[in-house]
Amino acid sequence: MSVTTAETDLPRTNARPWLALAILALPTLLVALDSNVLFLALPRLTAELGASNVQQLWVTDAYAFMVAGLVITMGTVGDRIGRRRLLMAGMAVFALASVACAWATSPLMLIVARGVQGIAGATLMPSTLALITNIFRDDRQRGKAISIWATCTFTGAALGPVLGGVLLVPFWWGAVFLLAIPVAAVVLIAGPMVLPEFRPEQARRLDLVSVVLSLLAILPVVYAIKVLSLGNGSVLSGLVPLAVGLLFGIFFVRRQLRGDDPLLDVRLFANSSFTLILTALALAGMILAGTALNVTQLLQTVLGYSPLASAMWFVPMGLCMAVGTMSTPALTRSVKPRTAIIGGMLLSAIGAAVLIVVNGDHGAWPIVLGTAVIGLGAGPMFALGIGLVVGSVPPERAGSAASMAETANYLGGALGLAVLGTIGSAVYSSQMDGVGSDRAQETVAGAADEASQLGSDAAAALLKTAHAAFVSGLNTVAAVSAGVFVVLALLAGVYFQRASRTSGD
Structure with missing residues (x-):
C-alpha cells in the first residue's frame, strides 16, 4: 500500500517510533476505558438525573454501539482524508463530547453525548492501528507494537471502573468523563x-448508504431486546422495532453482496472457521461486559461499598484478565492454543458458576473470586482470537478480517451491557412487582431513594426486598x-x- 504523504519518509531515530507508539497508546486506552468507566457512577447519576431503567442502559450502550457500528466506516474515512488527520479530529470531538457528558442535565442529553463520544471513538481505533502498521516497518517490531496496542485495549477496559471509582470520591459523577481532556491535550x-501522515493512493469509496443501513439494523434490534426483556409496553412495541432492524439487516447484507467494494465483506462469513472464532470473540466480550456491569452495581447498591472501595474490589478481575492475556504467549509454548483457549473458557464457566450461588451474606469475597476467575480464563481467547480470525482467511482479506474482529469485540461488549443488563433488570423488576413505587420497581437505586423518605421499618423492608431482587438478577446473569x-x-x-483437518494433521 503506497503512501502519498512525504512525512512518512522523515528520518527517524530508534526512539521515535516508540515515542509515537506511546502517543498512540493514549487514545487506545481512552476508548477502551470509556466503555466501562460509567459502571460505578451509574447509581449516583441514575439518582441525580432520574434516569429510568431503559435510559440507564442506553447511557451505557450508546457509546459502545456507535464505536462498534462505525469502526469499519471510519477506517475508510481515514483512507480518504489521512489517518493522522482523522485521529486529530476524532480526539478533539471526543474531548468536547466528554465535556458535554460531564455536565449533562438530563438522561437524554447524556445519551446523545455518549453517542457522539462513540462516533469519535470509532475514529481513534482504526487510525491508531493503521499508523502503528505504517510506522513499524520491521515485522518483528511491528508485532511487538501491535501486541502493546492490544494490551492497552484490555488494560483500559479493566482500569475503567477503578479510575471511575477513584474519581467519584472527591468529585461528582460527571468527573469520570473528564479523563479525556488531558489525553486529548497530549x-x-x-x-x-x-506522528506521520498515512493515506493510500487508492482509497476506498465511502458507501454512506451502507453506513446508515448498518446502524438502522443494529439499533432497533437492541431496542427491541430491551423492551421485550423488561416488559415495558406491549409485546408489539418490541416486535415492531425487531422486525424493522432485521429488515434493514437484510437490505445491508444484499448491498454488501452486490457492491464491488463493500463496506463489510460479508462473504467472509461463508468460511465456517472464521465465523466460529468471530462469534466466540463477540460472545466472550458480551459476557465480560455484562457481568462487570452487574457486579459493580451490586458492590455499591447491595453491599454498600463506596465507589472507591467498589473499584478496589473490582481490581482483581482486571488484573487476572491482564495476567491471562499477557501470559498466553508463554503458555502456548507448553500447551497447544486449543488447550489454552478451551481450558480458559471452562475455567471462566467455573468462575461464573460461583456467581450463581452468591447471596451477599458473605460479603464481596465470593463475588470478587468469581469475577477474577472469569477474567483469568478469558485471557487466552482474547490474546489468540484476533490472530486466529486473521489466520482463517486468505492473506488478501486479512485487513477486512482484522476490522471485523475489532468490531466484534466492541459489539460483543455493547450487547453484553444491553442483553445481560436487561436480563438482570428484568429479574429485578419481576421480583419487585407490587413493591414500592414505579421507580423502586425499575432500579435498586430508585428503591434506595424511596427508602430514604420512609420510616426505619418500612425502609428496611423495602431495601431487603430490593437487594434480594437485585442479587437474583445477578445469579440469573451468572447462569x-x-x-x-x-x-x-x-x-x-x-x-x-x-483447522486440524484442513492442515492435514
Missing part, C-alpha cells in the same frame, strides 16, 4: 510533531454466562478440529 499537541462459556469451549473445539 495527543493534539504532540501528535502533529511525532447465562456459565452456559455461554461452555458453548464457547465447544465452539473452540469445533474450530480447532476443522
Whole structure:
C-alpha cells in the first residue's frame, strides 16, 4: 500500500517510533476505558438525573454501539482524508463530547453525548492501528507494537471502573468523563510533531448508504431486546422495532453482496472457521461486559461499598484478565492454543458458576473470586482470537478480517451491557412487582431513594426486598454466562478440529 504523504519518509531515530507508539497508546486506552468507566457512577447519576431503567442502559450502550457500528466506516474515512488527520479530529470531538457528558442535565442529553463520544471513538481505533502498521516497518517490531496496542485495549477496559471509582470520591459523577481532556491535550499537541501522515493512493469509496443501513439494523434490534426483556409496553412495541432492524439487516447484507467494494465483506462469513472464532470473540466480550456491569452495581447498591472501595474490589478481575492475556504467549509454548483457549473458557464457566450461588451474606469475597476467575480464563481467547480470525482467511482479506474482529469485540461488549443488563433488570423488576413505587420497581437505586423518605421499618423492608431482587438478577446473569462459556469451549473445539483437518494433521 503506497503512501502519498512525504512525512512518512522523515528520518527517524530508534526512539521515535516508540515515542509515537506511546502517543498512540493514549487514545487506545481512552476508548477502551470509556466503555466501562460509567459502571460505578451509574447509581449516583441514575439518582441525580432520574434516569429510568431503559435510559440507564442506553447511557451505557450508546457509546459502545456507535464505536462498534462505525469502526469499519471510519477506517475508510481515514483512507480518504489521512489517518493522522482523522485521529486529530476524532480526539478533539471526543474531548468536547466528554465535556458535554460531564455536565449533562438530563438522561437524554447524556445519551446523545455518549453517542457522539462513540462516533469519535470509532475514529481513534482504526487510525491508531493503521499508523502503528505504517510506522513499524520491521515485522518483528511491528508485532511487538501491535501486541502493546492490544494490551492497552484490555488494560483500559479493566482500569475503567477503578479510575471511575477513584474519581467519584472527591468529585461528582460527571468527573469520570473528564479523563479525556488531558489525553486529548497530549495527543493534539504532540501528535502533529511525532506522528506521520498515512493515506493510500487508492482509497476506498465511502458507501454512506451502507453506513446508515448498518446502524438502522443494529439499533432497533437492541431496542427491541430491551423492551421485550423488561416488559415495558406491549409485546408489539418490541416486535415492531425487531422486525424493522432485521429488515434493514437484510437490505445491508444484499448491498454488501452486490457492491464491488463493500463496506463489510460479508462473504467472509461463508468460511465456517472464521465465523466460529468471530462469534466466540463477540460472545466472550458480551459476557465480560455484562457481568462487570452487574457486579459493580451490586458492590455499591447491595453491599454498600463506596465507589472507591467498589473499584478496589473490582481490581482483581482486571488484573487476572491482564495476567491471562499477557501470559498466553508463554503458555502456548507448553500447551497447544486449543488447550489454552478451551481450558480458559471452562475455567471462566467455573468462575461464573460461583456467581450463581452468591447471596451477599458473605460479603464481596465470593463475588470478587468469581469475577477474577472469569477474567483469568478469558485471557487466552482474547490474546489468540484476533490472530486466529486473521489466520482463517486468505492473506488478501486479512485487513477486512482484522476490522471485523475489532468490531466484534466492541459489539460483543455493547450487547453484553444491553442483553445481560436487561436480563438482570428484568429479574429485578419481576421480583419487585407490587413493591414500592414505579421507580423502586425499575432500579435498586430508585428503591434506595424511596427508602430514604420512609420510616426505619418500612425502609428496611423495602431495601431487603430490593437487594434480594437485585442479587437474583445477578445469579440469573451468572447462569447465562456459565452456559455461554461452555458453548464457547465447544465452539473452540469445533474450530480447532476443522483447522486440524484442513492442515492435514
